[in-house]
Amino acid sequence: MKTPRMPRRRMAAAALLAWLGGAAGPGAQEATEYPEAVPESPAFTFLEASPARIARPSSFRDVGVALINGIDQEGRASQGFALEGTGWNLLQPDLRAYQSDWWRRTLTNVRVSVGTVKATGDSAATDLAVGLNLTLWDGGDLMADRSFTSELGRRLQGCAPDSPGAGTSEECLRAARAGLVKEKARWNATRVGLSLALGSRLVDSELSDGAFLGGRAWLVGAMGLGTWGQALAQGAYTYRPALEGATQYQSGSGGIRAIAGSAQVNGFVEILGERRWGTDDGADDTAGQWSLGVEARVAKDLWLSTGFGDRFAAHAAAPDRVIVIANVRWGVASAARMGMVR
């Protein structure tokens, strides 16, 4: 993807951005690519799609039905198909297996995404992507914490009625859980996440006639700093082969970020860099940026961010070559699972 060259500039403080989901801090409005730190649905991120309707099957049978619905009567892939599933409803381990077996816990929390979009430049072709999101480690997963579940069980027992039929409102149970979650939940827990996406261009939307569209991988690690902060490191790799209407390239990006504050409001400083190579014209580009600011969560998946940053570019290519700025949002935890334990 080509973007106009960004002049070196310094952004003033009080640049206020509305950030939705995975966009970046200062400078986001000028960049054209906003890769998620670890996208929850890497297939959609790879396709650069935001599906309005996503099938979310809760059983293997529903998965089959959803996949069949993604194929038209002539056996071609439907454009605009989106499916997302987690292992949570499909694998269903018991609590002891979930807590003691890393493989079962990881597979239970895996998210698979499948999507199709119309191919750029060829309305008859369909781009198909399959994505995988893995939480390799989540120190904030309360159901994996034996001390949390043990104490939860004890508090739930306190809600038992004195006699049959005396009745227990769910409010007692909810309050017991909510109170314990408030005590134990840590917004800056140690986490490691990995996302992968692979794509294929289906000629005439035929499932049997596809060309490799490339792939993408993201890896993020986060480490808590006391109760007040978090340090994160992120890396991403992209491979895009030469295809009609698309530029061939490989790119790697990385960065580090430090956050201080709380789950709702925090100050941050980050340094990001990206290098692109293997382009059709042989040009290599390196770009980087730093930014410093404050962000506040105003609603679920809606953050307001302000601050300033300085972009710098070091490239050996001619001035009219591509520069890609990696603006990354450091959302490590799965929003859905975080919502489950609140």
Add this chain to the structure above:
Amino acid sequence: MSKGKARRVKLEVSPTVPLDIDIACTTVHVAAYRIWHQAKGTDQWTVIGEGNTADSATDNYATGPHPAGDKIYYWLGVSGPPGSKYEVVVTFSQGGQMVPDGAVVEKGRVSDGGAAALETEVTLR
């Protein structure tokens, strides 16, 4: 939940063999429980077991033997990820063998607050 809304189940049991009751949560949830017994013809309920599935204590209780007409009543309080599906299996057995239809499966979905409560009355016959 009032007693009138409790699920009702009937089980065939032997009146001369003690009854074993086992509670197991087969999903990633925590279930707290309390179990009562009522002799036929009386109004009094006696607690025969209570606990939760997340501690190290066993969730198996022996009671009886009980004649036909006696009742077992249990309350379950389940908690886990908000909106998730849960399953708790209450198994009734005698002499190491499950009684006919003795696996009472309690299924549902916890609320957005991550909790669910249910009660079941089991009549022995």
